[in-house]
Amino acid sequence: MEKQFDKILEAQKQFFATGLTYDVNFRKNSLKLLKGAMLLHEKEILDALHTDLGKGPTEGYMSEFGLTLSAIDWQIRHLDHNAAPHYHYTPLHEFPAISKTIHIPYGNVLIMAPWNYPFLLAMVPLVEALAAGNTAIVKTGHAAAATSKAIENLLTSTFDCEYVAVSTGGRDEISALLDLKFDYIFFTGGKKLGSLVYESASRQMTPVTLELGGKSPAIVDETANLALAARRIVFGKFLNAGQTCVAPDYVVVHESVKEPFLAALTNEIRKQYPNPEDIGKIINESHYEHLISLVDPSKVVVGGSASGPTLQIEATVMDNVDWDDPIMQEEIFGPILPILTYKNFKPLMRKIASLPTPLAFYLFSRDKLHQQYVERIQPYGGGCINDTIIHLTSDNLPFGGMGASGIGHYHGKYGFDTFSHDKAVIQKGALDLPMRYNDRKPWMASLIRLVLH
Template sequence: MESSQIQEIIQSQRNYFNSGKTLNVDTRIEYLKKLKRVILEKEDQINEALYKDLGKTSSESYMCETGMVLSELSYMIRHTKKFARKHRVMTPLAQFHASSYQMPCPYGVVLVMSPWNYPFMLTVDPLIDAIAAGNTVMVKPSAYSPYTSQIIEEILTNVFPKEYVSVILGGRKENQALLEEKFDYIFFTGSPYVGHEVMSKASVHLTPVTLELGGKSPCIVDETANIKLAARRIVFGKYLNLGQTCVAPDYIYVHTSVKDKLIHEVIQEIKRQYQDLSSYGKIINEKHFDRISKLLDPNKIVYGGKTNRETLKIEPTIMDHVSWDDAVMQEEIFGPIMPILTFTNFEDCINIIKEKPSPLALYLFSSNKTRVDMVTHSVPYGGGCINDTIIHLATSNMPFGGVGNSGMGGYHGKEGFKTFTHYKSIVDKKTWLDLPIRYQPYSKLYDKLIHIFLR
C-alpha cells in the first residue's frame, strides 16, 4: 500500500473520531458484541489460518488465541460502561466550593502493530481495549503470518466501517510508512530491536506508546521445588508454540543438587506431552528456523536436537552444561531449546539475574516462602508465576506488560482500557462563593488560612 493511501485512511479515521461517533459507550459495546459474534462464526477459519501459518492444532488455537480473545471481549462488554464513567474525587478544602472528577477520554487515532507468534490474539486483544476506550484503530498485522492476517482483515471489515477500524496488510514498506505518520497512540508488540525504532519514530510527534517486547525470561528451580510437577509445567510453557512465545521460560536456572532429577523428569514429560509430533507445530519461516538451528550445540544436547528444514520442525531439545558465554545465552531463543544452567547459592543466582536486562517474565519453582518474597520484591521483571509458567497473562483481571528492556505499559481488562484512555482532571467550581484568599493583595490573615488549608 502506498503512503498516500495510508494518509487517506488516517485522515478518514481522524474525521470519524472528530465527529464524536466513537464516544457513545453503547455504540462501542454494540461493536464489541458484533465482533464477538463474527469471531464465533469464523472460528473454523481462524483455526485453519493458524494451522497454515504456525501448525497450531485447533485445541491450542482456541486455548491460546481465539479463547483468549473471546474472554477479553466478554470482560470488556461487561465492564466498559463502568470504566467509561467519570470518577469523582475529593476536592481540597482550599478549593471550596467545587466538585472534582476524572473524565476518561479516548486518545483518537490508534495504531496497533502486532507480531506473528500469536497473530490472532496479539492483534485483536489490544484492538478490543482500544475500541472499548472509544478510539479509532489502524491494525497492522505481521507479514510473516499471512493467512491469519487475511482472516483478521475479513473479520474486521465485516464488523467495522473502514473509517473506524482499518487493516493494513504488507511488510516492512508498510510498517515504515505507518511509522512516519502522526498517530495519537501507538501499541507495538515485537522485539526490543524494532521497539527502539517504533519509539524513535513516535518521538518525532511526541506520540505515547505501549511497547510489549521480550527478553530472556529465567525459570528458577530450587532444591525445595516439587520437581515432577515443575517439569510438567515447564515443558508446557517452554515448548508451547515451539517456544515461539514472548513469555516462554527462556532458560532453566536449577540448583545443582536437583539438576539431574529435573532433566530426567523433563525428558519424561516431553515424551508424554509430545508423543505425536505431527501436532507439534512448526517454526514460522526459514529465517527463524536457521537462526534457532545455529544455537544448537551438539556437544551439549542431552535430548532432542533433530531438525527438518523442509517441514520447519525442531524437536523439543534440552542442552546441559550451558554457560553464560554460549551462543544460546546471547539472545532470546524464541524456539524449542531448553538450556540448563546451575547454581549452588540462591542469592548469587538472584544477583546474576538482576545484573541482566529486565525480562518480560520470571518463573520460580520453590516451596521456600522467603525466597519467593525475595524474588517478587527485589527482582525487576514484567510479571510471572510461582510454581507455574505462562498463565499469568491469561486473565483480564491483571495487566500484562514488561519493564525496562522488555517493554513499557500494560494491557488486558481494566488496564487495557486505561492504556488507550487519557484521564482529564476537572474541577467544577461553583459560582455562589468566591474565597478571596488566593487573590492579591495578600494579608497575614490570608497567609494563616492558606497554612491551615495546605498542610
C-alpha cells in the same frame, strides 16, 4: 502507498470528530458485532493458525481465539463503569468543589502485531482500543500470512475502514504507517523494530506502548516440587513451538536437584510430546535455520532432531550450559531449553538483575523468603510463582514489560486505561476561599499554612 494510508487516516480522523465513538452504547455494539463476526469466521481463523504455526484447533482456540472472546466479554461487562466519570476527594484548600477524572479516547490508534500469536496480539489491543472509544488501523504480523488474511477478511467484513482498517504488508507499509501522525501507537514485537517505532513516535510526540520480550528465566530451587515444575515448564516452554514472548527462555536449577529435575523434565517431554511431530512449526525457514545454529549437539540431552521440510524442531533440552554460550546471548524464541545450575540464591538473583530486564520471571520454590524476594525485589515485567505464562491470560492483571522488555501494559481495565487519557476536571461553584487571592488579609497567612500542612 503512503497516500493510501493518508486517506484512510484522514477518514478515521473525520469519523472520530463526529463524536460517535464517545457513545458507550456504540462501543458496546461494536464489540458485540466483532464477537459475532469472529464466531462466523472461527474455522477460517483456526485453519489459518494451523497453516502459519502448526497449531491444532484446540491449541489455536485456547491460546488465541478463546482468549480474544474473553477479552471482548470483559470489556462489554465493565464498560459502563470504566467509561463513567470517577470522583475523587477534594482537598480542603480547593473546597467547595467537585474533583473528577473523565476517560477520553486518544483518537486514532495504530496497532502493530507480531507473527507468533498473530490473531491474539492483533485483536486484544484492538478490542481494548475500541472499548476506550478510538478508531484503529491494525498492522498484522505479515510473516503469518494466512492469519493476516483471515484478520483482514474478518475486520473488513465487520467495520468500515473509517473506523477500523487493516494493513497486511511488510516493511514498506510499516515505514509508510510510521511516517503518519497517529494519536497512539501500540506495538508488539522484537526490540529492533520496537526501537524504530519508538524513535518514529518520538519525532511525532506520539505516546506508545511497547510490548517486547527478552530472556525470561525459570528458577528451580532445592525446595521445589520437581515433578510439578517440570510439567509446567514443559507446557510454558514448548507451547507454540517455543515462539512465545513469555516462554521460559532458560532454566537455572539448584545443583543439588539438577539430576532429578532433568529426569522429571525428560519424562514430562515424552508425556506431553510423545512424537516429535506433535510440536508446532517454526514460522519460516530463516528463523528455523537460526534456531538450529544455536543447538550444540554435544550438550543435547533430550530431543535434538529437526525437519527442514516441515520447519519443526523436536522439544530439545541442552545441559551444562554456561552464561557465555551463544544460546544465552539472545532470546531463543524456539523449542530449545538450556539448563544452567546455581549454588546460592541471592548471587543468582543479582546476576539475572544485571542482565536486560526480562518480560517474565518464574520461580519454582516452597521457600517463602525466596518467593518474597522474587515478588518484591527482583525486576521483571510479570510472572508466576510455581507456574509459567498463565499471568498473561488474566483480564484482571496488567501485562507488560519493564526496562528492555517494554513500556506500558494492557489487558482488562489496564488496557482500557492504556487507550484512554484521564482528563482531570475540577468543577467549582460560586463559593470561594478568599485567602487564595492576592488581596488577602494579613491574618490569612497563618490559615494558609494550616490548610496546606
